[in-house]
Amino acid sequence: MWTKAAELQGYFNMKGKIFVNPFGVPEKGEIQAKQLREEFYKLGVETEIVSDGFLRCQIEKDGVNCDIYADFGVFLDKDKYLSYCLEKSGMRLFNNHNAIRVCDDKDKTCIALAGKG
Secondary structure: OOOHHHHHHHHOOOEEEEEEOOOOOHHHHHHHHHHHHHHHHHOOOEEEEEEHHHOOOEEEOOEEEOOOOOOEEEEEOOOHHHHHHHHHOOOOEEOOHHHHHHHOOHHHHHHHHOOOO
């Protein structure tokens, strides 16, 4: 028998990172990150809020290494280079690099949304 609990069972062991900009509006970023962490907690997903100003990625011959381990990341910043490095290192991002890149430019956003209703 299918139940919501059975559907969510696979998420219980997941670990995620919530990336925030250390130089943005502190109250807004903190509130949003804490709300996300609470909602993930209700699903049994462990998350950590990370100030991405201290995150360093190395570009190496065989790829990108960011020395951060998680099943996924929620990117609440506009740093298109860091989001790209995180994705290239293998992390699945929500608010992914392409979304950050397009939405940070009003003209690109307009073009991307053209014909979408």
